[in-house]
Amino acid sequence: MGPDGTACPSPPAVRPATHPPIIVLGAGLSGLSLTCALLDAGVRSSITLIDRRRGYTRDRTWCTWETADLRFPSAVTHRWASWSVGGPDGVQIATSHRHPYVHLAAERVYVAALERIDAAPTVTLCLGESVRDAVCGPGPGPGPGAPVRVTTSARTLEAPLVFDALGPHSPLAAGAPPDRLDFAQRFVGWEIESDRPVFNPAVATLMDFLPHAGVGVTFLYLLPFSPTRALIEHTAIEPLAAPAVDRDAALAEEIARRWPEIRYECRHRERGLIPMTPRRFPTERGPGLYTIGAAAGAIRPSSGYAYSRIQRQVSAVAGAVATGRPLPGDVADPRTLLLDRAFLQALASSPDPARLFQAAAAMEPDAFARFMTDAGGPRDVLAAVRALPVREMGAAALASLAGGWGRAGRRGWAPAGDGPGGAERPRAADPATASGRVPRYP
Numbered sequence: 001m002g003p004d005g006t007a008c009p010s011p012p013a014v015r016p017a018t019h020p021p022i023i024v025l026g027a028g029l030s031g032l033s034l035t036c037a038l039l040d041a042g043v044r045s046s047i048t049l050i051d052r053r054r055g056y057t058r059d060r061t062w063c064t065w066e067t068a069d070l071r072f073p074s075a076v077t078h079r080w081a082s083w084s085v086g087g088p089d090g091v092q093i094a095t096s097h098r099h100p101y102v103h104l105a106a107e108r109v110y111v112a113a114l115e116r117i118d119a120a121p122t123v124t125l126c127l128g129e130s131v132r133d134a135v136c137g138p139g140p141g142p143g144p145g146a147p148v149r150v151t152t153s154a155r156t157l158e159a160p161l162v163f164d165a166l167g168p169h170s171p172l173a174a175g176a177p178p179d180r181l182d183f184a185q186r187f188v189g190w191e192i193e194s195d196r197p198v199f200n201p202a203v204a205t206l207m208d209f210l211p212h213a214g215v216g217v218t219f220l221y222l223l224p225f226s227p228t229r230a231l232i233e234h235t236a237i238e239p240l241a242a243p244a245v246d247r248d249a250a251l252a253e254e255i256a257r258r259w260p261e262i263r264y265e266c267r268h269r270e271r272g273l274i275p276m277t278p279r280r281f282p283t284e285r286g287p288g289l290y291t292i293g294a295a296a297g298a299i300r301p302s303s304g305y306a307y308s309r310i311q312r313q314v315s316a317v318a319g320a321v322a323t324g325r326p327l328p329g330d331v332a333d334p335r336t337l338l339l340d341r342a343f344l345q346a347l348a349s350s351p352d353p354a355r356l357f358q359a360a361a362a363m364e365p366d367a368f369a370r371f372m373t374d375a376g377g378p379r380d381v382l383a384a385v386r387a388l389p390v391r392e393m394g395a396a397a398l399a400s401l402a403g404g405w406g407r408a409g410r411r412g413w414a415p416a417g418d419g420p421g422g423a424e425r426p427r428a429a430d431p432a433t434a435s436g437r438v439p440r441y442p
């Protein structure tokens with residue numbers, strides 16, 4: 001159904017030679033961002049956007065470092081030029097006026113995207129519709145390939161170009177076996193209003209380490225919106241299978257311990273689990289069916305950040321669609337991915353894992369911000385390698401880094417069964433046979 005409750009039409013029959021229709025499965029951050037990016041790039045195809053959700057609420061908090069290409073800048077509510085990481089080596093405060101840490105309210109991101117989409121007569125947003133399957137045609141050959149057939153809870157529809165933006169647990173992904181380095185970032189956050197000023201609104205706390213049992217780290221994350229208002233999250237980065245913790249109780253205890261003098265009201269609560277896996281995700285499931293966002297592995301395995309990476313990816317994809325270039329195959333620089341894997345490997349074995357994060361955060365602040373958002377280049381990746389405690393990251397991790405450095409190419413994501421973690425299989429045709437098939441769109 002459309003947002004107004006009416007039945008969603010199938011993609012209109014447009015002349016395929018000029019504006020072949022596009023279907024975007026999933027209207028979360030990456031599906032909405034891609035649709036806006038396609039519009040910005042001047043793509044005039046009809047775009048059908050499908051999501052099972054029935055509306056948009058404040059369902060998460062996005063933070064990232066501001067770079068020139070930040071999408072939805074109107075959604076930014078706060079900027080912090082300084083951020084801190086505190087742990088065994090003391091508290092480090094970094095400052096970057098060029099790339100401040102920014103908070104984007106989810107509800108504002110959604111409104112900005114929906115306004116853009118509402119104003120575009122070529123886009124149809126269909127909510128309350130679950131995607132069940134997407135089957136690719138037999139494959140390439142000269143000219144446009146057979147369309148991808150999508151089945152939802154409401155209908156079957158087809159288009160030559162379909163994007164899977166269904167998130168990290170896309171139902172279109174074949175079940176991938178777990179990786180021994182699968183981590184999860186679990187958190188509970190309270191936005192509180194205190195009866196007296198106790199927060200320093202000039203510095204966002206990225207990590208303030210707390211005692212942690214077992215593999216991983218636990219820390220407090222604090223976004224000070226004013227001297228009396230802050231979002232405080234009790235967070236752990238730990239193996240996916242780690243036992244559950246009562247984070248609300250732990251958070252209440254920590255607030256009482258740090259600020260025993262305050263009385264406060266909790267204005268908003270959020271909780272979440274961000275998968276942090278070094279598995280390689282396919283960016284192409286078969287001819288005409290591409291993944292974007294978390295479904296393409298955009299969530300950074302070492303940090304859980306994905307906002308900037310998603311924006312970078314959708315801009316590149318939209319540019320390629322608009323100009324008829326091959327769609328970009330990599331959601332991340334393969335060197336960054338290898339470094340992230342080495343980081344998780346070290347996290348899994350280090351006796352003092354907090355030091356790993358502190359070492360990364362000790363990078364020169366502009367370089368750190370660029371590295372965290374993929375806005376830099378090899379020089380920033382090298383700066384990260386220099387900053388990290390390479391001895392602690394271990395010989396095995398470094399070997400994997402060195403061995404893989406040149407391995408991943410333009411389509412760097414390993415296809416089915418090709419090495420560790422490359423276990424997701426395309427739904428229909430082998431992506432290898434499909435690569436180089438360029439959907440030509442005006």
Ligand SMILES: Cc1cc2nc3c(=O)[nH]c(=O)nc-3n(C[C@H](O)[C@H](O)[C@H](O)COP(=O)(O)OP(=O)(O)OC[C@H]3O[C@@H](n4cnc5c(N)ncnc54)[C@H](O)[C@@H]3O)c2cc1C
Nearest residue numbers: 026028029030052062063130131167272293294305306307
């Ligand atoms: C709680 C939380 C907080 C985060 N905070 C940050 C942050 O501060 N900074 C940062 O950089 N990253 C953050 N991330 C990571 C990342 O930015 C988000 O996960 C981001 O939302 C990923 O976007 P996506 O569109 O790929 O997936 P999603 O936003 O998850 O969107 C997937 C969409 O697909 C829909 N869908 C799923 N299955 C179906 C189906 N079968 N049929 C129809 N629709 C379906 C869902 O309803 C959803 O709308 C956070 C993640 C979470 C979970």
